[in-house]
Amino acid sequence: MSTRTVPPKGPRAAPTLEEVAARAGVSRATASRVLRGETNVSERARDAVRAAASEIGYSPNHAARSLVTGRSDSIAFLVDETEERMFSDPFFLGMLRSAHEVLAAAGMQLVFTVASREEDHRRFVSYAAGGHVDGVLLMSLHGRDELPQRLEEAGVPTVLSGRPLLGSADLYYVDADNVGGARMATERLLAGGRRQVATVSGPLDMCAGQDRLDGYRAAIEAGGAAYDESLVSVGEFTLAGGYAAMTRLLERRPDVDAVFAASDLAALGAIRAIQQSGRSVPEDVAVIGFDDIPDAAHVDPPLTTVRQPVHELGATMTELLLRRIRGEEPTPATVLPVELVVRASA
Structure with a gap:
């Protein structure tokens, strides 16, 4: 044998x-x-x-392709916030998910980073300018920050989430109709017979905060009332920010009978403050939010809100950036429509 x-x-x-x-x-x-x-x-x-x-498990050889094309085949998803803020807000996670879907279909990688300090910005610009990414999706820009301009000057195509407060004519961005959505929400409160309609605004160093306040004001004035700053409480797009802003508002204006909150998280914080003051929602104070996060339909009472198309926002941003990377010249500004979702809170 x-x-x-x-x-x-x-x-x-x-x-x-x-x-x-x-x-x-x-x-x-x-x-x-x-x-x-x-x-x-x-x-x-x-x-x-x-x-x-997918069936045979093919994965492009990114290193070899990079040597030939001079591209990294990677896109940065940069959030100008703290990690705590980033991971506590469903908006960012929804945007990240939709961006990843588009990039995966294009055979590209997504590099996620959080940078909320100036030194973080400088380090990121150096990293991006070094050829490590082909472009940047930039979220949550604050104030007159020139980070997108610095990236563009370094030759890194950048697309913003939201209208920038500085240099909007020279930058590419995708936004929701914040003014129209806020006006729609405020008009519903007025149409329901509410007389002291207040707002818990977002941060005013962000375009979304400013634009949603502008929409609230437009509705108030169109309804024949004067814009009253005592009915405006500036907050943050967070639970804690909404709670604090609503608490201040009730102390200053106990006659408030309706509130438009500039985000759903702020609206949930506002509802908590209203209920803790001994009032009920919507009987004493009607509340409308903005975003339509998953929790909005499951709180008590379910939250009436303005739905912005988060998945479409993220996908449109990513597709716009890919077109720029390919050398195309698309329209710089895209504004997507929103819709009012009526539930029990107003």
Whole structure:
């Protein structure tokens, strides 16, 4: 009897672009265009290539491609907030999820970072300008911060979430209709017979805070009343900020019978303050928020709110940035519509 030693099999070679193309029934060039996120490919071919790549576990060789193209195939998702704020607000997580979906379909990587201090900004600009990312999705810009201008000057294409307060004519951004949404919410409160309609605004060093306050004011004045600053309590887009702002408001104006809060988290904080003061929602004080976060439908009472299309905002930002990276010149500003979602709080 003879014996033979069978050498162990080596690891299977990584799937190749040629295999993806053959499985999808397209040319290698077409498969490559799809996986680079280019748009000059039919929807049928795009779906076939993506399905084939998924089925055989194909992953583009980013290092090799980078040597050829001079690109990193990575996009930074930069949030100009603290980590606590970032991870406590469903808005940012929704934007991050939709951006990741678009980039994954384009065969690109997402680099997530939080930078709320000036030294963080300087370090990030240096990192981005060094070729580590091909572009930046910038969230939650405050005040007259010139971070997007510095990135653009360094040759790093940047798209903002929200209208910038400085240099909006020269920057690319995607926003929701904050003015229209705030006006819609305030008009509903007025139409319900409320007479002392107040607002818990967002931070006024942000475009969303300013624009939602402008929408509230426009509705008040259109309804025939004078804009009354004693009915405005400046807060933050947080539970704690809404609670504190509402507490101050009730101390100053105990006759308030309705409140438009500039975010859902602020609205939930405001409801807590209203209830702790011995009042009820909506019987004594009606409340409307802005965002339509998942918790809005499940609080007591369920929150009437302005829904902004978070998934579409993130996807549109990302697609706009990819077009810029490809050398296209899309329209710089995009404003998406919002809608009022009526529940029990107003």
